[in-house]
Amino acid sequence: MKQVNIPSGANLAQLYRDLQPDYPKFFKMDVVSKLGFLLTEMLVAGEAGRFQPRQDRAVLVFSRQGCLANDTHYAATMADFPSPALFVYTLPNIVSGEIAIRNKYAGETSAYVLESYNKDTMWELVRQAFQDRITQSAIVAWIDCPTDTQWTAEAFLVNRNDL
C-alpha cells in the first residue's frame, strides 16, 4: 500500500510545477481539490496504463470540515454576485470528482464526513467499499482544510488484497 502526504501550508503551485502534470484546470480548483489532485499525482504518476478509463478503482475521500474555507469564500460572494465556481466547490464530494475526471476513474466516488481523523473508522469504510465486486483498488484520502493555508492532507493507494 502506497502512502503520501502534503505538509500543511506547502506551496501547492510549486508542487504542481515540480510534478509537471500539464493540467491547467488545476488553477481553477479550490484548495481541497488541489490537494486531492496533487496527492493522487504523487500516488499514480508513472503507473502503467494510466489514463485508460477504468471502473475498478474507487476514489474515497474523508474529512471533518467538508470544505469550510470554501463555504466562507462562497458566502462572501452571496450578497451581490454569487460565484457559480465557488458554489460548486462547497460540496464535500467535488474533490473526488476532480480526481476521477483527471485520471479517468469511472468507478465509485464517495465522500464521507467524520467527527475526526479516526483511522479505524476510515479503514472500516474503505474495507466495506470493496464489497463492490468491480472495485479492485482505491485512492483513499483524508483532506481537511479549516483555512486555505492549513490542512491535514494524506492519501493512500490500496489494493483489494491489502485489506
Next chain:
Amino acid sequence: MKKVYCIGCGVVTPVGDTPKGVFQAVREGRSALCLHPGFPEPFFASLMPRDCTAPGTLFDHMVKEAAAAAVKEAGIDASSPRTGLILSSIKGNVEMLGHGSADVSLAVQARRLAQALGVTTAPVVVSNACISGLAALVQGMRMIQGGQFDQVIVAGCEVQSRFIVTGFQSLKALSLQACRPFDEARDGLNLGEAAAAMVLSSQPMTPMTLGEIGFSSSRTKNNFPQPWELVSGCIRNDANHISGPSRTGEGSYNALQYVLEDARPEALAFVNVHGTATRYNDEMEAIALGRAGLEKLPVNALKGIFGHTMGAAGILESIVSMQALEAGVVLPTKGYENLGVSVPVNVSAQERPAQGSQFIKLLSGFGGVNGALLFQKGGAL
C-alpha cells in the same frame, strides 16, 4: 452475502409526514411547490413551514422526527452497540455559517442526531452531492453485510437557505415554474426540503416485533410477510465534468448495468429516476436508460411534487416508490406532458399499473456521480 431489509421508514415533508400520507399526496398530484421571494431573485420551491418555536434548528427537528419514526416502526434498540447511524446531507445547517461560533460541520449534525435518538456508536456522514441519500443506503447495506452492525438508521435531510438557493441561481439551474421532468418545455429544477429515514437490518423482523404479533415457535415463519429487501447498489462517476452530466450517460449506465445483474426482467416494475427537469439531466438519463435496454420499462420522476430534496432525495423517493409498488402502481410524473428527450423513455403523467416486485432508484449529482439501487418487495418468509 447477507440480505439487507428495510424494516422501518419515516418522512417529514411539506405534503405529509407519514409514508402513506406522502404517497397519497403524490397520487393526487398535491405539491407544495410555489414561488418564494428570494435573495433578491424569487425561486420556485417546496418548503417546510417555518413556525416551529421549539429550540434547535429546523434541520434538527426534521431529521430527528423522520429518524425517530423509522426507529419506532422498526422496533430496534437505538442504543445497542450493533446499531449504526448514517446521516445524508449536502449542506446541513449551512445557514448557521457566520453566526457566532456555530460549527457547521456535518459531523456535528450527525452527533446531535445520534444524541437525540440515543445512538451510542459513532455516526458517519455521507455527503455525495445529490445522490447522498442513495449512497447512504448503500453504505448502510455495506455496514450490515460487512458485519459491522446488525441494523443501521439511515437518515437524510436538506433544508434550503440563501446559500443553496443563490448557488443554484448562479448555476442558472432553476426554473421559475413547477418543474417538468422529461418534458419538451422543461427549463430547470425546483428546490425542495424534506427529511426521510429508513432502518436497515440483517433481520426481516426484530424479536420485539415478532413478540408483538404473537410469533411463537409453534407457528412457522411462512405466515409472516417479509419486508423490503435492498438487493444491490452501485455508485459510478462519469469521469467527465464536475457539474455537467456526461453526454453518454456513462456513470448512470454503468450503475444501472451493475444492479441489473441482480434484477429479474419479469420482476422489474419501474425505474424511479432523478428527473430534475434540467435540459441536460433528463437527456442524460434517457440516454443511459436506452443504453441499458430499458426504453420500454415504465419510468417515473417525483421532483414535480417534492422538488429536489438533495440529501433526502434518495431516501424519500425510494420510500415513496416502495409505497407505490406495495399498492401495485407506477406513480404519475407530475409536470410531464410531451416527451422532450432524444431517446424514447416510457414516462407518463398518469398513474399506471405496476407489473413486478422490483424497482430501481436512479440518481445523479454534482461531481459527476451517479447511483442506482435495486429494491425487492418481500414475499412470504
Next chain:
Amino acid sequence: MEQLINEIKLKVIEALNLEGMTPQDIEDTAPLFGDEGLGLDSIDVLELIVLLEKNYGIRLATPADGKAVFTSIATMASYVQAHRTK
C-alpha cells in the same frame, strides 16, 4: 475599444483563474471555448455571465444567450460596448 479589450482580458484572467496568463497571451479573436481555444467550459460561461453583470451591468438570462457573446474576447468587447449600463 483597445482599452476595453485589454480590460476584459485582465478581468477574464482573474475571474477564471487562468494561471500565469497575461493579456498578451490571449488573441482578440481566438475562440474562448473548445480545444483550439482557451478550453473554457460550462462553469466558465456562468462565471463570465457574472463578470458581465458585476462589471458592466449587463444581465444575460441563460448560458444559451451567452454562446454568441462569448465566442472571443473581441465579440465580448463589442457586446459590452453596445449594452453596458455601467
